[in-house]
Amino acid sequence: MIVFEHVGKRYGGRSEALADINFRVGRGEMLFLTGHSGAGKSSLLRLIMRLEKPSRGRVLVAGHDLDRFHLSQIPYYRRQIGVVFQDHQLLFDRSVFANVALPLEIQGVEPRESARRVRAALDKVGLLYRETALPIELSSGERQRIGIARAVVNKPSLLLADEPTGNLDPQLSTDIMRLFEDFNRIGTTVMVASHDLALITRLRHRVLRLREGRLVGDEEAT
Amino acid sequence: MTRRTTSPESQRPARRGARASQVGLESRTRAWLRHHRAMWLDSAQRLAKRPLSSLLTMLAIAIALVLPSGLWLALDSARLLDAELDESATVTVYLDTRLDERAAMDVAARLRDQAPVAGARLVTAAEGLAEFQQGVGLEDALASLEDNPLPAAVVVTPADTDPDSVRVLASNLEAVDGVDEARVDLAWLERLRRLAELGQRLALALAGLFGLGVLLVVGNTIRLAVESRRQEIEVVTLIGATHAFVRRPFLYSGAWYGLGGGVLAIVLLVLGGHWLSAPVTALAESYGAHFTLPRLGLKGSVLLCFCSTLLGWLGAWLAVGRHLADIKPR
CATH class of the missing domain: 3.30.70.3040 (Alpha-Beta Plaits)
Known part of the structure; x- marks a missing residue:
């Protein structure tokens, strides 16, 4: 699903954010990406989302060389990826329902079909009863779950999460991770960047370890 | 991978894909129209939510439009007068x-x-x-x-x-x-013609200048709108919105501003016409002529509204294009 071949990324004249990264992720896999802040986790995710191009090497996702994409193709590529952000990135001027419906609106899904899928996604994260609420009325754990609902509403084949549990207490963090495992169980490839080592170790999935832009560990699931 | 093929959930994307390619163009066109309609309404609602600032922007546009179109009208009447004079040559x-x-x-x-x-x-x-x-x-x-x-x-x-x-x-x-x-x-007749020509060029220059003014007014307003919706733009870009999708609501806002400005300009022109008509008629009568100020008429009104809407749209397009490049998701 994801292939990194000798990938390096350099921002301006500074030292390399990523250097010679090589790994493969199979379809339907679930893995963690870990390391201290500044180790390059976000940069790596940004490369997969094609927000940036690598300075060196190639990134392939679902068989596509991301470097070869024309600028106008990128939006269509991103629609195949669900992304969960640390700060959830919900829009505060619209309801929970409208937030989750956003990816479908962008793809031009019929309203009725869209409503059905939004409710299914909200149901999956256990917040169907909050559909008319505004994000401001929700707790941070709930917001994060809405963010996840939005990421999975168009059934992406790849789900990326950047520190999804960064601001949550251990119990809520575990709940969120269980949600990711649920999505992985139905075939979605899931990649979670997190520095919460205690949680990661407990979950026993594959772990990619980054340190100062280098891949220093690739531990198989136990 | 094996789980993927057996799970009913995971079969859905494939099926959806096949269906999408069958009805692709039609459903995409429908989705496109739906989004246009939604943005058309949404942008109008956004303007209506802040009536005073919207009105002020439209008024600024209207004022910029009134001067060249007023001058144009005056010249039009001069041309009518000129035709009459031709016969009296x-x-x-x-x-x-x-x-x-x-x-x-x-x-x-x-x-x-x-x-x-x-x-x-x-x-x-x-x-x-x-x-x-x-x-x-x-x-x-x-x-x-x-x-x-x-x-x-x-x-x-x-x-x-x-x-x-x-x-x-x-x-x-x-x-x-x-x-x-x-x-x-004939000398005075020629002078009058030269004056009319001068006036016409002046009107064109003013139209160009004030058209630019409208672009700037709309551009600046849209720039602020883009800035205030920065997060939204970042998010929708991250989840696969095309540039056209992001641009659309702003283009409609610009068009609304332009249309509103055009309508206000017509109102101002009509009011101005009433305000000036009595002294102009009196002046003409003192020369023994019958002269009434020309009206914009339906055709002129429609043309003015069309031009102002187009200018608003263009101003928004320029502003959004310029600022979208700056907005890159973090």
């Missing part, structure tokens, strides 16, 4: 004072036969005197004169009103027997 042929009425009629008939003459009207000395008395109000003074000092005159209407050919005609007429002098006063 006549040559006054003064006959020898020694000719009596019968001889004068002969000369008038001869003048009428000249090639480029469309018409000739004899004004006998007596008629001339009567007109003069009426016009100038010197009845008593003129009545005390024993003889009529005025010559008979023939007012010749040239077939060709071009200033040069009128001048040639005048000199030809002067050569006719019994003609004392052929007088043509």
Whole structure:
């Protein structure tokens, strides 16, 4: 699903954010990406989302060389990826329902079909009863779950999460991770960047370890 | 991977894909239209939510539109006046004072036969005197004169009103027997034409300048709107929105601003027309002319609204294009 071949990324004249990264992720896999802040986790995710191009090497996702994409193709590529952000990135001027419906609106899904899928996604994260609420009325754990609902509403084949549990207490963090495992169980490839080592170790999935832009560990699931 | 093929959930994307390619174009067109309609409404609602600032923006646009279109209207009326003057471009042929009425009629008939003459009207000395008395109000003074000092005159209407050919005609007429002098006063007519041309260019320059002003006003407003919706733009870009999708609501906002500005400009023009019509009519009457300020009319109104909407749209397009490049998701 994801292939990194000798990938390096350099921002301006500074030292390399990523250097010679090589790994493969199979379809339907679930893995963690870990390391201290500044180790390059976000940069790596940004490369997969094609927000940036690598300075060196190639990134392939679902068989596509991301470097070869024309600028106008990128939006269509991103629609195949669900992304969960640390700060959830919900829009505060619209309801929970409208937030989750956003990816479908962008793809031009019929309203009725869209409503059905939004409710299914909200149901999956256990917040169907909050559909008319505004994000401001929700707790941070709930917001994060809405963010996840939005990421999975168009059934992406790849789900990326950047520190999804960064601001949550251990119990809520575990709940969120269980949600990711649920999505992985139905075939979605899931990649979670997190520095919460205690949680990661407990979950026993594959772990990619980054340190100062280098891949220093690739531990198989136990 | 094996789980993927057996799970009913995971089969859905594949099925959806097949269906999408079958009805692709039609459903995409429908989705496109749906988004247009949604953004059309959404942008209008956003403007309505902050009525005062929207109104001020539209008013700024309206003011920028009023000046060039007002000037254009004034020139249009000058052109109407000009057409009227064209018909009054006549040559006054003064006959020898020694000719009596019968001889004068002969000369008038001869003048009428000249090639480029469309018409000739004899004004006998007596008629001339009567007109003069009426016009100038010197009845008593003129009545005390024993003889009529005025010559008979023939007012010749040239077939060709071009200033040069009128001048040639005048000199030809002067050569006719019994003609004392052929007088043509075209200089003021030409001056008026030059003025009208100048005014027209001025109106065009102003239209260009103020059109640019409208672009800037809309551009600045849209820039602020883009800035205030920065997060939204970042998020939708991250989840796969095309540039067109992101741009659309702003383009509609720009178009709404333009349309609102156009409508306000029409209101201002109508009000201004009413405000000026009384003194203009009075002024025209003092010159013995009938002149009313021209109206924009339905065609003009539609054209003005169309242009202002287009300008608003264009201003938004420029602003969004310029600022979208700056907004990159973090």
